[in-house]
Amino acid sequence: MSGFSTRNKYFDELFATEGLLWMGQNTNHIPPHPAVKAAMLASIEAAEFNAYAPPLGFEALREAIVADLGVANVEAVVTEGGVNALATICRARCRPGTTLVTTDPTWKWPCLFARQQGAEVIEIPIYDPATNYKLTPQALEAAVDERTAIIYIVDPNNPLGICYSRAEIEAFSEIARRNNALLVHDCTYRDFATEHHPALKVSTENTVVSMSFSKWLGLAGLRVGAFVAVPDLAAEISSWSTGVLGGSVISQRAALAGLSVKPGWMQEVRRINRENQEAIRTATEKQGFALPVFPSQGNFLxxxxxxxxxxxxxxxxxxxxxxxxxxxxxxxxxxxxxxxxKVSTSVPAAWVEAFCEKLPSLVEDARKLNDVEAQF
Known part of the structure; x- marks a missing residue:
């Protein structure tokens, strides 16, 4: 079986597992807000799926995304998931002879997209307690030069869960602007953080924010995300999009409903997330495991x-x-x-209880396993 088929079969088997506890993809499995479910059902009943959505997304959703971000004079472009936003950004700027500078660890797919365009990927190691598991401005400065097309920052970092201060974001922004590089601030997990500073609030020059509704709102299977930038930059990036017929109508209705209830909804999600992280810390430390970053500012550990x-x-x-x-x-x-x-924590408390209860036996079984199937 070919490699790409093996990967698909792996996830197909997971999806077909009845009662599977999804605790590895940072997805949100807390029951949806009634307004979100109602919006999807209303869209289906109205047969809105028979028509294409506007190519940049429904205007109401685009406006709501910008309002939620809290930045003036920018535009949101709705995409088929956050990953599609990042793929489009990489297509727009990465070329042979250019570099994409990011951290190690990071979210790996933009690195693939950059390499597909012929760019070199420079990964700066941050798995280091000496720097609090963060990228420092000094390390970024040393890695950026005239070849740098994109500086890609995941914040909070996936998988580490660290979050950057406003001063750190200001430093990254200044480095990007001075080197004429595009600062891509991936804010997918910002809604789980206690404090977050989108780079567009520092400067709108050479800056784009990407985001997703997969994680905080639990719409991973519906594929809806966005990127936000000043109009000229948004137009430039959009010209490289493959989503010329718009994203899912049903997904966008769900996303718009989610934004309308977000403050109260996320308050409860964050509470569950915090309590789950505490429970997992207690259980894992009993097994001799360590948590390098705690609490995580994302929905994972x-x-x-x-x-x-x-x-x-x-x-x-x-x-x-x-x-x-x-x-x-x-x-x-x-x-x-x-x-x-890495373990996801935006899940029902019962899932975390089951994981913690089974952990001793999982550890015992793992000690006996030598050869394991390919994992993805």
Missing amino acids: VIETIQAGIRPEALVAAAKRQGIMIRQGTYHTERFGERFI
Whole structure:
């Protein structure tokens, strides 16, 4: 079986697993707000799916995204998931002879998109307690030069869960502007953070913010995201889009409804997320695991297993056998991936209770596993 078919079969089997606890993809499985569900059902009943949506997204949704971000004189472009926004940005700016500068670990797909365009990817190591697991302005400065097309910052970082201060974002923005590089601030997880500073609030010059409704609102399977920039830049990036017929109508109706109830909804989601993180910390520390970043500012935790002598891949395989999907560190980083697993925390409390209860047996099973199937 070919590599891409193997990957598809892996996720198809996961999806077909009845009662699977999805705790590895940072997805939100807390029951949806009634308004979001009602908006989707109303759209279906009206058969809105028979028609194409506007190519940049419904105007009401575009305006709501900008209002939620709180930045004036910018435009939002709705995309088929946050990943599509990032792919379009990379197509617009990456070329042979240019570089995309990011961190290690990071979210890996923009690195792939940049390489597909012929650009070189420079990954700055940040898995280091000496820098609080953060990118420093000094390290970024050393990696950026006249070849740099994009500086890609995931904030909060996926998978580490660190979040940058306004001063740090200001420093990154200044470096990008001075080197005529596009600062791409991936704010997918900003709504889980206690404090977050979108780069567009620092400067709108050479800056684009990307976002997703997959994580905070739980619409991963509906594929709706966006990028936000000043009009000229938004138009430039949009000219490279493959989504010329617009995104899902039903998805956009759900996203708009979600924004209308976001303050109260996210307050409850963040409460559940915090309590789940506390429960997982207690359970994992009993197994000799360590949490390098706590609390995480995202809806996930990096859990180091290396000190306990447990291979991440073995623990992921053991969990899968018991109906729990968690993720091995090598999904995010080859350099540091053998150290950790990642576990999602925006899930029902009952899922976390089940994970914590089963963890001792998962560890015991993982110690006995040598060869495991390919993981993705």
